[in-house]
Amino acid sequence: MPLATIKWVNNSIKLIDQRKLPGKLEYIYCRDLETLWDAIKTLSVRGAPALGVASALGMLLASKLFKGNDKNKFLKFMEKSSAYIGSSRPTAVNLFNSLARIEHIIKNNQEKAISEIKKLVQNEAIAIYEEDRIVCRKMGKFGASFIKNGGTYMTICNAGSLATVDYGTALGVFYAAQEQKKQFKVYSLETRPLLQGARLTSWELKKSGVDVTLICDNMAASVMRNQRIDGIFAGADRIASNGDTANKIGTYSLGVLARFHEVPFYIVAPYSTFDLNIKDGTEIPIEQRSKEEVVNFHGVRTAPDNIKVFNPAFDVTPNYLIKAIITEEGIISPVNRSNISHTFGTNAKK
Amino acid sequence: MPLATIKWVNNSIKLIDQRKLPGKLEYIYCRDLETLWDAIKTLSVRGAPALGVASALGMLLASKLFKGNDKNKFLKFMEKSSAYIGSSRPTAVNLFNSLARIEHIIKNNQEKAISEIKKLVQNEAIAIYEEDRIVCRKMGKFGASFIKNGGTYMTICNAGSLATVDYGTALGVFYAAQEQKKQFKVYSLETRPLLQGARLTSWELKKSGVDVTLICDNMAASVMRNQRIDGIFAGADRIASNGDTANKIGTYSLGVLARFHEVPFYIVAPYSTFDLNIKDGTEIPIEQRSKEEVVNFHGVRTAPDNIKVFNPAFDVTPNYLIKAIITEEGIISPVNRSNISHTFGTNAKK
Numbered sequence: 001m002p003l004a005t006i007k008w009v010n011n012s013i014k015l016i017d018q019r020k021l022p023g024k025l026e027y028i029y030c031r032d033l034e035t036l037w038d039a040i041k042t043l044s045v046r047g048a049p050a051l052g053v054a055s056a057l058g059m060l061l062a063s064k065l066f067k068g069n070d071k072n073k074f075l076k077f078m079e080k081s082s083a084y085i086g087s088s089r090p091t092a093v094n095l096f097n098s099l100a101r102i103e104h105i106i107k108n109n110q111e112k113a114i115s116e117i118k119k120l121v122q123n124e125a126i127a128i129y130e131e132d133r134i135v136c137r138k139m140g141k142f143g144a145s146f147i148k149n150g151g152t153y154m155t156i157c158n159a160g161s162l163a164t165v166d167y168g169t170a171l172g173v174f175y176a177a178q179e180q181k182k183q184f185k186v187y188s189l190e191t192r193p194l195l196q197g198a199r200l201t202s203w204e205l206k207k208s209g210v211d212v213t214l215i216c217d218n219m220a221a222s223v224m225r226n227q228r229i230d231g232i233f234a235g236a237d238r239i240a241s242n243g244d245t246a247n248k249i250g251t252y253s254l255g256v257l258a259r260f261h262e263v264p265f266y267i268v269a270p271y272s273t274f275d276l277n278i279k280d281g282t283e284i285p286i287e288q289r290s291k292e293e294v295v296n297f298h299g300v301r302t303a304p305d306n307i308k309v310f311n312p313a314f315d316v317t318p319n320y321l322i323k324a325i326i327t328e329e330g331i332i333s334p335v336n337r338s339n340i341s342h343t344f345g346t347n348a349k350k
Numbered sequence: 351m352p353l354a355t356i357k358w359v360n361n362s363i364k365l366i367d368q369r370k371l372p373g374k375l376e377y378i379y380c381r382d383l384e385t386l387w388d389a390i391k392t393l394s395v396r397g398a399p400a401l402g403v404a405s406a407l408g409m410l411l412a413s414k415l416f417k418g419n420d421k422n423k424f425l426k427f428m429e430k431s432s433a434y435i436g437s438s439r440p441t442a443v444n445l446f447n448s449l450a451r452i453e454h455i456i457k458n459n460q461e462k463a464i465s466e467i468k469k470l471v472q473n474e475a476i477a478i479y480e481e482d483r484i485v486c487r488k489m490g491k492f493g494a495s496f497i498k499n500g501g502t503y504m505t506i507c508n509a510g511s512l513a514t515v516d517y518g519t520a521l522g523v524f525y526a527a528q529e530q531k532k533q534f535k536v537y538s539l540e541t542r543p544l545l546q547g548a549r550l551t552s553w554e555l556k557k558s559g560v561d562v563t564l565i566c567d568n569m570a571a572s573v574m575r576n577q578r579i580d581g582i583f584a585g586a587d588r589i590a591s592n593g594d595t596a597n598k599i600g601t602y603s604l605g606v607l608a609r610f611h612e613v614p615f616y617i618v619a620p621y622s623t624f625d626l627n628i629k630d631g632t633e634i635p636i637e638q639r640s641k642e643e644v645v646n647f648h649g650v651r652t653a654p655d656n657i658k659v660f661n662p663a664f665d666v667t668p669n670y671l672i673k674a675i676i677t678e679e680g681i682i683s684p685v686n687r688s689n690i691s692h693t694f695g696t697n698a699k700k
Binding site for chain 2: 022199215
């Protein structure tokens, strides 16, 4: 059983400090919103589903922090808190989806007493937390149907227990296949610049007894050419209504390489990762991060001073490169607007 | 004018210690073969053409180190020295080509006095050194015809002045275009695991006033998709008689991505990089390097202990992904056995 990545404990949000992994297993306790904001911004907690849960628990924390009886002040405070949490990372839609759910609860119940609204916020936040656990296990089961005994797979970044409450999206597929006693191998791409694949995915897969081999990102093509790869599984940070998928930088590269080598490329992501309000990937904002992430590794300089650096945190993989999107509601394939709309029973924006 | 990467000074081989770049500019003086072997093995000196020159100067050094008048002992010593130098790195053919040239000189003159053979070895080694300087400038001029004013280009690893005596192969194209007063931009891929792109290419291009931007390897596809890239230039470590090209790991990946995005992909390499004795890329041995290069960065651990790692130093790009090979004898395009054979006026192995 994997460790809980995120938990509500004694009126605080308890998070594994993922910047310290794999060297040390340490926790951060967020007792104010600033600590949570920093933890999200600096990637102590990361992964789209985990960010969804963290922001929900952030709103629960905000409601606990508010003292007093002035309803207007309370509503304003919750509104400001939501905007503040939302300002931490622009690409992951789960974060905004969770905030919207909590805001919706508050709005629909604003006539009630503060204590009652607080109770409802707590219920919704805990529901978001529990849903993540259930949803990941459902996706894992659907995805495990694509894992064959003796197969070899590839994954990028960390879409594992560390990216969710405790099970994972892409890595949940491997955990589910493992529970079904299948034997298989996984190549973990190290995922520059912050090495989530090396530091987190290798760590959690190895800890769970999965046969994992670490490679650098630029080795993936060579591995695909020289041996049989049976599938690639990646998570997502935001999926447009047509299936275009934003995920960690390098995912699009893998999608192109998969197409060239005829390797099926799967995205594993819950409904909360979909942004059905946007038409396609061009509408997804791409977070640009500090050049220091590229030129500095834990204090060791990797490039000359004053060098120009381009450091987008994400890229967008167009729907036609994705063989299937595995969700808790089922498998979407081929990936297109009508199949997505059909799966979720909604009208995706035309 | 770039610094000399490698030089024969006072009966020793003077090398820039490239492991220290970009932090420090330090030199290694090889006064014995063991120091040279270590410098090659640990990549203090690297780059196929530079290895060709280093091994030639290594044979010159060996000839100087031999004291005595026993011809048989001298010939044996030179033979052993050649095998020893050749054991340092298996993929770069320039190394073996240089050793073969020196061996050939010795064999053809073995009836002469030791002092005379030594003189001939010296002349041949210095010729190999001088040829590198001339050949790089010729390739640069041919390649610069593919650089347009206002264009944007990409390169991987370091095929620059630091990979040759003082000018470069792929980067020589940029230097030649610069001498022609063309304005252009270059994306330098950092090139994991040893970051030659970040540490060396960014350093030397910036120092020479070229507009260079550093990216991680997994960002190349996204850059190709989101902006116009006019060409990709890479070096080579060994080219088979059909044009299949071994180069730094990640080059094949770039070749596939270039094809997908319709970006012309060029290899810049002298005749000494060709191995016309082999039919295609499957015959090129691929050096596997230590896992420590991947999991350790200057003493900072990037992955859990005891993780399995796959660390091939090179990959092979098939000829059909290469738009042209730029050599000192001219431009080979399309890249195939007959055009290569024609360019070099030899009969490539059928």
